[in-house]
Amino acid sequence: MSGATTERSALDYDVVVVGAGLAGLVAAASAAESGLRVGIVARSSGSLGLWSGLVSGRIPPTEAGARAVRFFMGYSAAAGLPMAEVPGTLRLVSATGRPVTSALTPRTAAADLAPGSKVLVVGFSELADYPAALIAETASRLAGLDCHYRSLSLGSAAGRGLAPRIARLFDDEEWFDGFLTSARRFLAADASSASTVLLPPVTGLDHFGRNVARLEDSLGTAVRELPALPPSVPGHRFSRLWRHRLESTGRVSVHIGRTVTGSRVENDRCRWVSDGLVRYEATSFVLATGGVAGGGIVVGPDAFFGLSRSVGDHAGLVTKPVEPVLGLETRGEGAAWLTWGVRTDYDGHPYRAGEGGGARRLENVYVAGWEAGVSGATGPQAASTLLDAYRAGSLAARDACLARERWET
Amino acid sequence: MSRRDVVIDHADVVIIGGGATGIGLLWDLSLRGLDVILLEQAGLAAGTSGAFHGLLHSGMRYAGTDRRTAAECLEENALLKKVAGPFVKDTGGVFCRLDDDDPGWERRWLDGCREVGLRPKPFARNSLLSAEPSLSARIVSAYAVPDAAIDGFGLLWSLVWSSAAAGARVYFRARVTGFLTDDAGVRGVTVVGLGGTEEEALQSAPAFPAGTPGPAPEPGAAFGEVTAPVVVNATGPWARETAALAGSAAASAVPVEQDKGVMLVFNARLVSRVVNRLRPPADGDIFVPHGPVTILGTSSGLVRGDERPAATPEEVCLVFEQGQALVPGLGLAAPLRAYAGVRPLLRACGSGGEPGRRGGRGFLLVDHGEAGGAAGLVTVAGGKFTTFRAMAQAAGDLVCRLLGKNVPGRTAEVGIPRLRRHPAGTRYAGEPAAGGRGRTGSERDSSRARPARLDGALACDCELVDLAHAMSLLDEGLGLADLRRLLRVGMGGCQGVFCSPRLAGVLWQAGWPGSRQRPRPDGPAILAETASFEQARMAGMKSTQWGAQARLAALAEAFDELTLGEDSRAGPHAGVTKQ
Ligand SMILES: Cc1cc2nc3c(=O)[nH]c(=O)nc-3n(C[C@H](O)[C@H](O)[C@H](O)COP(=O)(O)OP(=O)(O)OC[C@H]3O[C@@H](n4cnc5c(N)ncnc54)[C@H](O)[C@@H]3O)c2cc1C
Numbered sequence A: 001m002s003g004a005t006t007e008r009s010a011l012d013y014d015v016v017v018v019g020a021g022l023a024g025l026v027a028a029a030s031a032a033e034s035g036l037r038v039g040i041v042a043r044s045s046g047s048l049g050l051w052s053g054l055v056s057g058r059i060p061p062t063e064a065g066a067r068a069v070r071f072f073m074g075y076s077a078a079a080g081l082p083m084a085e086v087p088g089t090l091r092l093v094s095a096t097g098r099p100v101t102s103a104l105t106p107r108t109a110a111a112d113l114a115p116g117s118k119v120l121v122v123g124f125s126e127l128a129d130y131p132a133a134l135i136a137e138t139a140s141r142l143a144g145l146d147c148h149y150r151s152l153s154l155g156s157a158a159g160r161g162l163a164p165r166i167a168r169l170f171d172d173e174e175w176f177d178g179f180l181t182s183a184r185r186f187l188a189a190d191a192s193s194a195s196t197v198l199l200p201p202v203t204g205l206d207h208f209g210r211n212v213a214r215l216e217d218s219l220g221t222a223v224r225e226l227p228a229l230p231p232s233v234p235g236h237r238f239s240r241l242w243r244h245r246l247e248s249t250g251r252v253s254v255h256i257g258r259t260v261t262g263s264r265v266e267n268d269r270c271r272w273v274s275d276g277l278v279r280y281e282a283t284s285f286v287l288a289t290g291g292v293a294g295g296g297i298v299v300g301p302d303a304f305f306g307l308s309r310s311v312g313d314h315a316g317l318v319t320k321p322v323e324p325v326l327g328l329e330t331r332g333e334g335a336a337w338l339t340w341g342v343r344t345d346y347d348g349h350p351y352r353a354g355e356g357g358g359a360r361r362l363e364n365v366y367v368a369g370w371e372a373g374v375s376g377a378t379g380p381q382a383a384s385t386l387l388d389a390y391r392a393g394s395l396a397a398r399d400a401c402l403a404r405e406r407w408e409t
Numbered sequence B: 001m002s003r004r005d006v007v008i009d010h011a012d013v014v015i016i017g018g019g020a021t022g023i024g025l026l027w028d029l030s031l032r033g034l035d036v037i038l039l040e041q042a043g044l045a046a047g048t049s050g051a052f053h054g055l056l057h058s059g060m061r062y063a064g065t066d067r068r069t070a071a072e073c074l075e076e077n078a079l080l081k082k083v084a085g086p087f088v089k090d091t092g093g094v095f096c097r098l099d100d101d102d103p104g105w106e107r108r109w110l111d112g113c114r115e116v117g118l119r120p121k122p123f124a125r126n127s128l129l130s131a132e133p134s135l136s137a138r139i140v141s142a143y144a145v146p147d148a149a150i151d152g153f154g155l156l157w158s159l160v161w162s163s164a165a166a167g168a169r170v171y172f173r174a175r176v177t178g179f180l181t182d183d184a185g186v187r188g189v190t191v192v193g194l195g196g197t198e199e200e201a202l203q204s205a206p207a208f209p210a211g212t213p214g215p216a217p218e219p220g221a222a223f224g225e226v227t228a229p230v231v232v233n234a235t236g237p238w239a240r241e242t243a244a245l246a247g248s249a250a251a252s253a254v255p256v257e258q259d260k261g262v263m264l265v266f267n268a269r270l271v272s273r274v275v276n277r278l279r280p281p282a283d284g285d286i287f288v289p290h291g292p293v294t295i296l297g298t299s300s301g302l303v304r305g306d307e308r309p310a311a312t313p314e315e316v317c318l319v320f321e322q323g324q325a326l327v328p329g330l331g332l333a334a335p336l337r338a339y340a341g342v343r344p345l346l347r348a349c350g351s352g353g354e355p356g357r358r359g360g361r362g363f364l365l366v367d368h369g370e371a372g373g374a375a376g377l378v379t380v381a382g383g384k385f386t387t388f389r390a391m392a393q394a395a396g397d398l399v400c401r402l403l404g405k406n407v408p409g410r411t412a413e414v415g416i417p418r419l420r421r422h423p424a425g426t427r428y429a430g431e432p433a434a435g436g437r438g439r440t441g442s443e444r445d446s447s448r449a450r451p452a453r454l455d456g457a458l459a460c461d462c463e464l465v466d467l468a469h470a471m472s473l474l475d476e477g478l479g480l481a482d483l484r485r486l487l488r489v490g491m492g493g494c495q496g497v498f499c500s501p502r503l504a505g506v507l508w509q510a511g512w513p514g515s516r517q518r519p520r521p522d523g524p525a526i527l528a529e530t531a532s533f534e535q536a537r538m539a540g541m542k543s544t545q546w547g548a549q550a551r552l553a554a555l556a557e558a559f560d561e562l563t564l565g566e567d568s569r570a571g572p573h574a575g576v577t578k579q
């Protein structure tokens, strides 16, 4: 089960988080709150580059829900990505103009578009994946908005770019001054009769807050960013700013570009995980590897064929759960891959497929985010990712603190 | 006057079926200077010719079983490498025997090869394994043959456009529902125009059981007649059903059956040449490299023609497991999708040949005037993609004889240039339209402004499809499925998941033209159209969902549901077990 012992060095943390998607970053932040040393080990920044930036779903009206949201909003604001403080669920439209909702929304995206709202959808002709005309058309029909659209050229400096490149341009202050002038000239008339102006979410990787505020001043109307198609600037912002904030505390180390391929388990506890070069040792672990979508669970051909043959009976099915890492039990529905995840107990401890069929619980590992599978009832929404990642991080930290106390006394 | 009486068009020859055989004949007759019309119920190569393996056979696959087909293929293989050079990737091919394959078969195969005029060069085992590192070490002997990969879509489009430049008319979404006859025999066909997308056209018109008239037309579908002194049935695996429209005598002269084959596409160049297994032809024993992907096939099983062929997980599993014998690391390669085609299989007449893959090869050419029944009707069916030109030439000779013209065929000499779009000023009909020649680019409704700059923008990132090019083809009345076959839109790594919303935006902005049968789509309608394009792609992924493909399916579900706000639960990403 453990990888070949080729590691040249070992790093020691209180908590190791595997995965740097939404779940991994939130879990690491929550674990680091109690002053522990946290290591993040991840292959990539996960689904964040595809994420629209909205937190879909509903935050349950419980004490735990409120605590997680408070933490998330506070941390994000401190990281430089403030969330809207509007209570309740916001009505927005998607990158093709269909109605969507969001429970927690970056401040620059926080519009609440009631049917009948007068909205101006602005597109940039250099931005490939932002169909302003279509958004306006579908939003009028499907979300009942009173939509118009305008297309604006960003000038030669933009070239023909994907969103992150154009966002970089917006961070250039001198260029933005010029943009502001032409925006006022070409948009002011239409903007004045609208209650909200919707822009593509490319107003900067760093200075988006300031830029949106300056646009609002200049147009005299509320300006908001719409969720967009990948590659997603809101996701890049989240990944950059949260990682920066995590590292700036001095207690969190982020190891990206590292794929965990081995582990050591003794007495139902994980001792370390390894990427083949480095061992990451810790008292407790959070597994936030994203399930089938994130690459934490690999579906082998045998598993797939076994599944499609035995319709309705998936008992004993072997997908390869983070194999060869921890050999955990998985469960899910048919080939609805988002539902597949690691089986856990109430606290989020996974089970390891044991000899003779007896599954053993891994006492110092917590599973968070899509790695635990997406319930068919709620769908793959970030609201639940957020809540259980916060909880997994705090439980892992609690265990590590207890162990430290035991060790110190 | 009822709409049924409207004569849409008239020519010397009408061809039914827009696969390799029909389009080959269109080209052949155009070169002979005849006035030709082609009617295709769906889109270009929407039948078998768009769901084949892409192998320009050396013929040696049949050397041990069917020497006539082997010889036909070998000859056409050499000829097409010359006249259709731009569409052939001369990868070369190899036949490999594994340690547990019958050595007796190897001898019989070698005899067969020599008999048709080829001496396969032995390929030293070690140099083969170093040239093709993903092949199995269990290979005990191997021989080089002149197999090659062929770009079927590119070839057929170029033939359509070259023929159109010579005056031929091609009607897509035009389904033949019957023959017009008088005392002298067949003098034309009745046509129903199928509206909507190609997917919808195919769904609303599954090939109908023999002897019954076609399904009732949808409201609004256009009826019409196309007349010609000679009608050619080139409907491939459906040739018998089509002939049956002219009566049971005509049908019984066309002993064609439908034999389904399943193929798997892997997102990697697993081999650099065509790799065949040296054993009696069976499942999953050919790998064909096409650019960055490799296609593994195939399987065999008789089916009924009134269902669209689909790859079942069982067939995929079978092909996959067999393929693993030649390429042991197959499980690590990312599967892109699976698809199925139906072979036009000739029942060996008289000789009592059994059906299925071992049945008779070669092709069928019937003069129904002679065979009894319908004078003026010709059926050409069977064969292989590789032999389409030979089939077209033989059918062209027969057509000329029937018309009393003495013009020799020229397809063996005239090179086929690769055209990227149809030459300006040519007539081209996107769909049958009463009293007219269909819509042309210049009639496009341009009330919606084009985006200022299309240059350099991509319609599909995975396949690097130029947006301006894609738009110019849509202007000509082509649909999304045509873009896929022509430009490979949606055929790359993301399989249309991420590019279909982009296409929606582009189509809307560019004012995707409506048509007589289909009003210009509004925003939600365009979204529905691109979603159905994506779903058709996803359907092909359903039976290959492991590894990277399972991951893509999961991401696609999240993307549709969350980013786009679509309800995907009932959609194509729902699991195979929920079908
Ligand atoms: C296309 C898309 C759009 C979305 N849009 C929305 C939206 O509009 N609203 C919303 O609420 N939510 C949205 N989400 C969901 C949300 O963004 C999160 O992706 C989701 O909640 C799951 O996050 P995660 O951290 O569990 O997984 P991921 O983000 O997938 O993270 C998994 C992490 O684990 C790492 N990893 C995996 N295996 C290994 C290994 N062996 N070793 C080391 N590291 C490994 C990966 O590199 C990655 O860092 C969207 C998701 C996607 C995919």
Ligand SMILES: Cc1cc2nc3c(=O)[nH]c(=O)nc-3n(C[C@H](O)[C@H](O)[C@H](O)COP(=O)(O)OP(=O)(O)OC[C@H]3O[C@@H](n4cnc5c(N)ncnc54)[C@H](O)[C@@H]3O)c2cc1C
Pocket: B016, B017, B018, B019, B020, B021, B022, B039, B040, B041, B042, B043, B044, B045, B046, B047, B048, B049, B050, B051, B052, B053, B054, B055, B056, B057, B174, B175, B176, B177, B207, B234, B235, B236, B237, B238, B242, B259, B260, B261, B262, B263, B297, B298, B340, B341, B342, B343, B344, B381, B382, B383, B384, B385, B386, B387
């Ligand atoms: C799995 C598989 C793999 C193959 N691999 C190879 C290979 O690698 N190399 C090779 O050389 N050959 C291969 N073949 C064989 C080859 O693909 C076929 O022999 C060839 O494509 C047949 O072409 P066709 O034009 O006769 O038929 P089709 O391509 O099927 O064309 C018939 C057309 O007629 C249309 N039609 C039917 N009824 C009507 C109607 N009533 N009105 C209007 N239109 C109608 C259909 O829509 C269809 O487009 C393969 C076949 C299969 C099934």
